[in-house]
Amino acid sequence: MEDSALPVAAAPARRAKRAAPAPTVTPAPAHLAAVRGPLLGWYDRNKRDLPWRRTKDPYAIWLSEVMLQQTQVSTVIPYWERFLTRFPTALALAAAPLDDVLAGWKGLGYYSRARNLHRAAQEVVSRFGGRLPATAEELLTLPGFGRYTAGAVASIAFGEEAPLVDGNVARVLSRLFEVEGLPGDREREATLWHLATALVKGERPGDFNQALMEHGATVCRPESPLCLLCPVRDACLAFRKGRVDELPPAKVRATPKKLTLALAVWPHAGTLLFARRADAGLFGGLWELPAAEVDEDLPAPEAATRLAAALGTEVKLEGALGTVKRQLTHRDLTLRLLRVSGPQRPTRTPAFQELRWCTPDEASALGMSTAMQRALDTALASGVLRGG
Incomplete structure (x- = not known):
């Protein structure tokens, strides 16, 4: 039967958009004032000297906010400095090949951040003349800008009274205002954003947002919070009621799934075969030794058959070179x-965006995950390019 002859189901009725839940906490103005002023004063006295706090450049501030997502400050600092040297403006970033951007991101993880950063820079150039828009509403139209990032850049770089909520802020607000609910609960999230919106109104909104984040990172910590050093302890409902350890409740983390990939180590004339993955999914858009998902205990000859299917050519198994294990977030x-080897060297296949034969030096300039870099190092250490 031709596709056109298939019966067509009636289009489902359009669902009405669910209204955002009402906030469950509405603090009095005096409670808000008892948090805002003392926290700003504490920040002025105790803020860490971080390099992105020494600049007013919106692009540099945006870059820091993207890098700091899911990544510790100490790790981000050298990456931020190197990346700014390599791509000093949105114009420079937009003009750079994606491979160069991913190579500059190598080791930071969560590579979708780098791809979105690159796409957003191109839109900043095409739509805004190379300058970041100054409002959270406009920033939200750019790739990779969620509500948090838009609020952070709009408030810190442009002084807009734009709220933000990240993990640190959510913890601080949950304790200060006794906000119930598990992370991800719609009513809880609505309440946290309602509180952040009320608190950011006033002088120095960017500094206040940073004060909230700084307080959560250094004092109102997930474990062993320093309540005796807290500048807003008297305004904290959780402290007053002895509930600091209860709020917010711990998020239940799913057990990481096991994933096994067979990698093709295919040497030829001082080069190895590399493949670029599709943009979506794990390691999206990055380069690798060509990989195929396999069962953990699949025999090597059958794993080689999977690789042959992915590469679209005959593959001969020459031997196993070892195993690399990495613990990722999920x-x-x-x-x-x-x-492996084969009678024909592949140059393209539908399973990958691109295939390329590279020397180790050429491969060092590719955007490659830390896990794949470890695999490459293991392959090279085996002497594969020396006939080992």
């Missing part, structure tokens, strides 16, 4: 390195 990753 996955236990196992990489099985298989040395």
Whole structure:
């Protein structure tokens, strides 16, 4: 039967958009004032000297906010400095090849951040003349800008009274105002954003937002919070009621899934075969030794058959070169390195965006995940390019 002859189901009725839940906490103005003033004063006296706090450049501030998502400050600082040197403006970033951007991001993880950063820079150039728009509403129209990032850049770089809520802020607000609910609960999230919106109104909104984040990172910590040093202890309902350890409740983390990939280590004339993954999914858009998902205990010859299917050409298994294990946020990753050869060297295949034969030096300039870099190092250490 031709596709056109298939019966067509009636279009489902359009669902009405659910209204945002009402906030469950509405503090008195005096309570808000008892938080805002003391917290700003504490920030002025105690803020860490971080390099992005020494600049007013919206692009540099935006870059820091993107890098700081899911990544510790100490890790971000050298990456931020190197990235700014390499791509000093939105114009420079937009003009750079994606491979160069991903290579500059290598080791930071969560590579979708780098791809969105690159796409957003191109839109900043095409739509806003190379200058970041100054409002959270406009920033939200750019790739990679969620409500948090838009609020952070709009308030810190442009002084807009734009709220933000990240993990640190959510914890501080949950304790100060005794906000119930598990992370991700719609009523809880609505309440937190309602509180952040009320608190940011006033002088120095950017500094106040940073004060909230700084307080959560250094004093109102997830474990062993320093309540005796807290500048807003008297305004904290959780402290007053002995509930600091209860709020917010711990998020239940899913057990990481096991993922095993077979990697093709295919040497030829001092080069190895590399593949660029599709943009979506794990390691999206990054380069790798060509990989195929396999069962953990799949015999090596069958794993080589999976690689042949992915590469679209005949593959001969020459031997196993070892295994690399990595713990990712949501996955236990196992990489099985298989040395292979074949009668024809592949140059393209539908399974990957691009194939390329590279020397180790050329491969060092590719955007590659830390896990794949470890796999490459293991392959090279085996002497595969020396006939080992």
